[in-house]
Amino acid sequence: MKVKIISLLQHEKALIRKAAEGHRESQKEIYDRYAPGMLALTQRYVKDIHFAEDVMIDGFVKVFRALPEFRFQGSFEGWIRRIMVREAIDFLRKRPFVVYDETKMEAPVTEPFTSDPYHLEALEKLVEALPEGYRLVFTLYAIEGYKHAEIATLLDISESTSKTQLYKARKQLQQQIKESSIPRYGTR
């Protein structure tokens, strides 16, 4: 198993090197491997699938341009994800209707939820239905794992605004879960 993983990693390294040299087949292989995940990622930020696809294409062009600079430090997929996230945020920044709610947050949300796939799907829909400002910060923080400082830099907002957005996103989710049929299980 370990040997298989090492072999796969070595293959990926060779693939990346060839793609960095402009080898079209290798680039295509990388695209085929990561494009579906990246389109799902961009769609979390840019709801419209067509715009999301445009963003993904721009992101891949940047990936292939920047490939010679990739130093094999950290995950390759993580590197691509960061490029895609930046691209999606650049896309959103060009649109003027993202509004961040600056009102103060109250107590932190600590409601636990079930890991049932069915209910997770319902949760996912709730996240998608969040206002854009909330959704952005929530996705960056909870899904992509960015810190508030990074989010603040990315979105060109203050750190406290980022925290407020996250709080409000969670609170709204909690409210919607209460109102919906998604059950709450146990305590943390």
Place this chain on the structure above:
Amino acid sequence: MAPVDFEKELQDRLRSRQVKPREDSWDRIEARLEAETPARKRGLGKWKYLAAASVVFLLGFFLLQETTVDVPTSDALVESPEPVVPETKDVRETNGVPEPTKGSGISPTDPQKPLVLTDTEAQNSMGRKTRSDMNVTSTDIAVTGENNKSLTQPDLSDRSLAALTPEVRDDLKIPDGPWVSVDPNQEDGLEDAEVEALLSEALEVVENKGVPRDTTSLNPAALLGEVESELDQTFREQILKKLKTGFSKVRTAVADRSQ
């Protein structure tokens, strides 16, 4: 803010989610990558043409240089079996009858110019073996004859004047009498009578002693100089013409390419 449990679950779920892109997505990416590549190639092409032009220039330059150096490969021709300078000098010093004008440095090419051979110039022009050192011009040499007048240069081949028979002299319209090198700075010169005496004396000596034909030689420096200059000029003209043609072709190609 503490992370909520469902967020971890949601994260795993969302990060593993996949959406299949449209069929033409890769084509669009490829088209954009292709659009960037020719621009790079065009840039390289320009440099390639410039490099080719510089190589042509350098080659032409080196060819020119080599030819200029190669022309005097006839150093052997310059070398004369006997140093002739002392003989000329002896004539001056002893004021006697000169040896026949072997190696007198007479150029057959400029019959109208009077050629004056001075003492030091004779040494400089004839006692050396390399082409560059034997850079003697026709004005460095003079030949005097009857009545102390400068003579026009007769048409000579590989024989010395003194070795010529009177008939040949007549044919060539060479004045009779011995040939003496004189100092052009000497304003007075020799009296006609003295010249006559010297000439007849020289003729006698020549007739008595004979002339070693094998040791005679023409002035190679003048000959070489002339041939060299002709060759140089012709070759330079050819090379420059070719360079000019090549360069204009390359320039046109570069201009066409960059348009």
